[in-house]
Amino acid sequence: MKPIILKKIIIWLLLTLNLLFAFVIGLTIPLLESKSNYNLGIVMIPLLIILNYIILDRFHYYLKHIKDSEGELDPKT
Amino acid sequence: MSKIKKPTIEFNNRKYVFTIWSILLLAIGAPLSAYLIYLFFDWKAQFWLHEIVVKQTVYFLNIFFNMGAKAEFAPSGKYFWRFSIPGRSPIYFETFCTGIQAICIFAGIIIFTPHSQDPKTREDIVWRKTKALIVSSVIFYVVNIIRMLIQIDLYYIGYEWNDIHFSISAASSFIAVIIVILMHRWIPEFIISIIYTGTLVSEPVKQKRKKKVMEMVESSNKAELKQMGKILRMEKKTFLRDISSWADDFGYTIEEDYLIIPPDKISKFIQMLMQDKPFKDES
Numbered sequence: 001m002k003p004i005i006l007k008k009i010i011i012w013l014l015l016t017l018n019l020l021f022a023f024v025i026g027l028t029i030p031l032l033e034s035k036s037n038y039n040l041g042i043v044m045i046p047l048l049i050i051l052n053y054i055i056l057d058r059f060h061y062y063l064k065h066i067k068d069s070e071g072e073l074d075p076k077t
Numbered sequence: 078m079s080k081i082k083k084p085t086i087e088f089n090n091r092k093y094v095f096t097i098w099s100i101l102l103l104a105i106g107a108p109l110s111a112y113l114i115y116l117f118f119d120w121k122a123q124f125w126l127h128e129i130v131v132k133q134t135v136y137f138l139n140i141f142f143n144m145g146a147k148a149e150f151a152p153s154g155k156y157f158w159r160f161s162i163p164g165r166s167p168i169y170f171e172t173f174c175t176g177i178q179a180i181c182i183f184a185g186i187i188i189f190t191p192h193s194q195d196p197k198t199r200e201d202i203v204w205r206k207t208k209a210l211i212v213s214s215v216i217f218y219v220v221n222i223i224r225m226l227i228q229i230d231l232y233y234i235g236y237e238w239n240d241i242h243f244s245i246s247a248a249s250s251f252i253a254v255i256i257v258i259l260m261h262r263w264i265p266e267f268i269i270s271i272i273y274t275g276t277l278v279s280e281p282v283k284q285k286r287k288k289k290v291m292e293m294v295e296s297s298n299k300a301e302l303k304q305m306g307k308i309l310r311m312e313k314k315t316f317l318r319d320i321s322s323w324a325d326d327f328g329y330t331i332e333e334d335y336l337i338i339p340p341d342k343i344s345k346f347i348q349m350l351m352q353d354k355p356f357k358d359e360s
Binding site for chain 1: 121123128129157201203207
C-alpha cells in the first residue's frame with residue numbers, strides 16, 4: 001500500500017472518531033439529569049473543533065513530507 | 078544571561094534549544110493553569126462531569142458485581158451526586174473523585190512544555206502534545222473508574238470506607254509514573270527542558286572555573302588538579318588514575334596538587350580549555 005493511502009486512511013479514521021464523539025455528546029446531553037447538562041456540549045464541542053484542526057494539520061504535515069521525499073527521489077520534478 | 082551561549086541538547090537525532098522565557102512560562106503557567114482548570118471543573122455549572130462519572134461507575138458496578146448500586150441526585154450540600162450501595166450508607170461524590178486533578182496537572186505540563194527553537198524538532202510538536210494530552214487523560218479517566226469499582230466493591234462486601242479509600246487512592250497514583258514515561262516518548266521536551274535549566278544554571282559556574290584556571294596557567298604555568306578534574310568531569314573514585322594518564326597524553330606533568338604545563342604548550346592548553354567541550358576534540 002502506498003504510504004499516502006495509509007496516511008489518508010489514518011486521517012479518515014481520526015476524523016470519523018471525532019465526529020462519532022460529537023454525536024455521542026449530542027446523544028448524552030438530553031439523558032443527563034444535571035441542570036447544567038448543556039455545558040457538556042459547550043465545553044467539549046470547542047475542544048473537538050480544535051482537535052479537528054489538529055488532525056487536518058497533521059494531514060498537511062504528511063502531504064508535505066511525502067512531497068518532499070518524492071522531490072528528493074526525482075530532482076527533475 | 079544573554080551573554081551565555083545557548084546550549085544545545087541532542088536526543089534521538091533531534092536538537093533541543095529553549096528560550097529562558099519558555100522555561101519560565103512552564104514553571105509558572107503549568108501549576109497556574111492546572112489550578113484554574115481544576116477550579117473550572119469544581120464549579121457547579123460543570124457538575125455534568127460528576128454525573129457522567131457516577132453513572133458510568135454504577136453501570137460497571139452492576140455489570141461486574143451485580144450489586145444493585147444506584148446513582149442518586151442529591152443537591153443538598155456542596156456536591157450533588159452520591160452512590161447508593163444496598164445495605165451500606167451512601168458515598169458522596171466530589172470533584173476529586175473524578176480524577177480531574179491528575180488530568181489538570183498533566184494538561185498544564187503538556188500545554189506549557191517549551192517548544193524547541195530548532196524548526197525541524199518543533200515541526201510536529203502540536204500533534205505530539207495533542208497525542209500525549211488525549212492518551213494521558215483517557216488513561217487517568219479509565220484508571221480512576223477502575224479504582225472506584227474496586228473501592229466500592231470492597232465497601233459493599235464489608236470493609237470500612239476509611240480503611241480502603243485513602244490507601245487505594247494513593248496506590249492508584251502509580252499510574253502517574255506510566256504517564257510520565259509515555260509523555261517522555263512523545264514530548265521529550267518536558268524532561269529535556271528540566272535538564273536544559275540545569276545546564277543554563279551551571280554554565281556561568283563552568284565559565285568562571287575555566288577563567289580562573291586560564292588566569293593561573295598564564296601567570297604561573299600550573300593549574301589546580303581539583304579544578305581540572307571538575308572541568309574534565311572526572312569521577313572522584315578514579316580521579317587520580319585518570320588525571321595522570323590524561324596529563325601523560327597531553328605532555329603535562331603532575332606535581333603535588335598541581336598540573337604543570339610546559340611553556341610551549343600554554344597557548345594550546347588555553348585554546349583547548351576554552352572549547353565548549355574542553356580537551357575533548359584533541360583527546
